[in-house]
Amino acid sequence: MTKILGIETSCDETAIAIYDEQQGIVAHQLYSQIELHGEYGGVVPELASRDHVRKIIPLVDAAFKQANLSRQELSAIAYTQGPGLIGALLVGATIGQSLAFAWKLPSIGIHHLEGHLLAPMLEENKPEYPFLALLVSGGHTMLVDVKGLGDYQIIGESVDDAAGEAFDKTAKIMGLDYPGGPILAKLAEKGTDVTMRFPRPMTDRPGLDFSFSGLKTFAANKITASDGSEQSKADIAKAFQDAVVDTLAIKCKRAIKQTGRKALVVAGGVSANLALRKKLAELMSSFDGEVFYPRHEYCTDNGAMIAYAGYCHFKQENNQLPESYPIRVHPRWPMSEAFS
Ligand code: KG4
Ligand code: ZN
Secondary structure, rough: OEEEEEEEOOOOEEEEEEEOOOEEEEEEEEEEOOHHHHHOOOOOHHHHHHHHHHHHHHHHHHHHHHHHHOHHHHHEEEEEEEOOHHHHHHHHHHHHHHHHHHHOOOOEEEEEHHHHHHHHHHHHOOOOOOOOEEOOOOOEEEEEEEEEEOOOEEEEEEEEHHHHHHHHHHHOOOOOOOOOOHHHHHHHHHOOOOOOOOOOOOOOOOOOEEOHHHHHHHHHHHHHOOOOOHHHHHOOOOHHHHHHHHHHHHHHHHHHHHOOOOOOEEOOHHHHOOHHHHHHHHHHHHHHOOOEEHHHHHHHOOOOHHHHHHHHHHHHOOOOOOOHHHHHHHOOOOOHHHOO
């Protein structure tokens, strides 16, 4: 039975998981560096790298313990090869390649976004290929027509800030704690002002691209003009969130019409957003289609999605032992280059 160790260190989560062909995810370990970066209001790359170094080996040990497996039972090692912070990626790649070399196993470098795209496949109710994917994370916003494993066509993406980035930056402007996205979303639940309306950027022209950078400026102006009360803050948060959610839904609708896909996969950290989930469920039911999400812990960065993507490629491709184990990462790695 194939068993894959997955290593994810592209940003501020050290995450290790083991995927078993028969049983699914049998180990899932994650250490979040949120507290470490909290006082700086954003991820400090050098601190992230150093912390990955500290946590990664204990987490690998813990994963084997959790799965009650020995390393001899492993089939291959998958690690995130990019995109991400270079130092952080290098920690995962170095450990992944070194363990694979020492244990005489094939190793598989995974594109982080492919991990997110495939994460819903870990659920019992999973989509069939082909499907449309909306990838909404802190670093990326894109619509991908997924025709099969490794066959990904980007049909729309953000020309500036990613959706998660827009949430985080707007939260920072509003004086919310780090990481701001989920906190802003929580605050938005208390918003009641239905007259406040933010623009829906780039929806007045054809196409599937997004632009979110203007929304934070819009929010900043609203805050300056407000009375500073908690209720005003909640109203601004709601109006901002409504704009992001609506904009994403409008583009999804166009993409569904364009591709004729019946299944929509939503992945990446922002897919945890409840308002977005509600809106997209309504949208897909109007098309007689279905939306698929990873469970909460597989929405944000995790090792399970890397182990699973590694498993898919291990099965599909020739996995001879390599002659060497080069440690090579791609901090910037367009999907169009990775899967051409
Ligand atoms: O996929 P992810 O964990 O990391 C990246 O690869 O970027 O996504 C993190 C992003 C952050 O910007 C965070 O603020 C956002 O996802 N996020 C949310 C929510 N939960 C996480 N944004 C809006 N609403 C949420 N509930
Ligand atoms: Zn991610």
